[in-house]
Amino acid sequence: MTRTGLLGGSFNPAHRGHRRISAFALAALALDDVWWLVSPGNPLKPKKDMAPLALRFASARHAARRLPIRVTAIEQAMGTRYTIDTLRSLRRRYPRRAFIWLMGADNLSEFHKWKDWRKIAAQVPIAVIARPGYDGAARAAPAMGWLRRFVRPVAEARHWTKWRMPALVFVTLPPDPTSATGIRAADPNWHRRLTRSFNPQALRDDVTRQPMT
Numbered sequence: 001m002t003r004t005g006l007l008g009g010s011f012n013p014a015h016r017g018h019r020r021i022s023a024f025a026l027a028a029l030a031l032d033d034v035w036w037l038v039s040p041g042n043p044l045k046p047k048k049d050m051a052p053l054a055l056r057f058a059s060a061r062h063a064a065r066r067l068p069i070r071v072t073a074i075e076q077a078m079g080t081r082y083t084i085d086t087l088r089s090l091r092r093r094y095p096r097r098a099f100i101w102l103m104g105a106d107n108l109s110e111f112h113k114w115k116d117w118r119k120i121a122a123q124v125p126i127a128v129i130a131r132p133g134y135d136g137a138a139r140a141a142p143a144m145g146w147l148r149r150f151v152r153p154v155a156e157a158r159h160w161t162k163w164r165m166p167a168l169v170f171v172t173l174p175p176d177p178t179s180a181t182g183i184r185a186a187d188p189n190w191h192r193r194l195t196r197s198f199n200p201q202a203l204r205d206d207v208t209r210q211p212m213t
């Protein structure tokens with residue numbers, strides 16, 4: 001089985017934090033690769049200030065360079081918006097891959113608002129990655145009332161493919177305070193900097209040609 005970490009996100013824009021947590025997860029969870037699922041639209045986030053998918057996708061390709069990260073808009077290709085639907089489709093399409101869902105600690109605080117969040121946890125293991133300012137809130141998150149009993153020791157993180165679901169592991173790494181919110185506040189026109197690396201064909205190719213395995 002190929003071991004794949006899934007990092008879903010708005011990537012509005014992608015940044016050093018995404019790159020760092022992915023590099024760390026690759027090692028800590030003994031992954032073969034990480035897929036960045038560039039969301040066509042997070043169901044819980046306002047559309048205001050959300051750059052077009054093509055620009056977010058381009059920023060992700062740039063941020064992921066030279067790492068075993070596949071940047072994909074597969075949710076656009078599959079027509080899924082909710083993570084539970086994305087996971088069901090991915091597991092059907094890629095039966096020879098084992099998936100683990102990666103999320104920053106801030107996402108865990110909101111996890112109880114995601115559609116069928118308990119079913120998500122029953123489908124794939126979840127690795128929660130430390131994020132400055134959010135770790136306390138994450139451990140006290142409403143979803144933890146149910147998830148707490150399924151927490152695995154970080155020392156066993158590399159064996160996640162053998163876990164019975166639900167399973168959750170907290171991984172800590174040297175904290176990185178970078179956020180897309182901070183980048184947008186500092187430079188609302190961040191996408192102008194992409195102009196040279198922007199290749200709209202890359203998104204079209206990704207959406208029409210997904211790998212078979």
Ligand SMILES: Nc1ncnc2c1ncn2[C@@H]1O[C@H](COP(=O)(O)OP(=O)(O)OP(=O)(O)O)[C@@H](O)[C@H]1O
Binds near residue numbers: 018106130177182
């Ligand atoms: N610096 C970071 N440390 C840990 N996790 C992070 C970091 N930046 C992003 N993540 C995680 O990466 C995933 C995708 O994040 P996203 O694209 O929303 O970036 P963001 O910086 O959180 O954006 P925004 O500030 O607009 O909410 C989420 O699970 C998020 O928690």
Ligand SMILES: O=C(O)c1ccc[n+]([C@@H]2O[C@H](COP(=O)([O-])O)[C@@H](O)[C@H]2O)c1
Binds near residue numbers: 009011039045
């Ligand atoms: O499925 C849901 O209900 C749901 C609700 C909120 C967020 N998500 C997913 O969480 C991931 C992180 O989103 P974001 O915008 O915080 O980067 C992204 O893959 C979203 O599609 C999913």
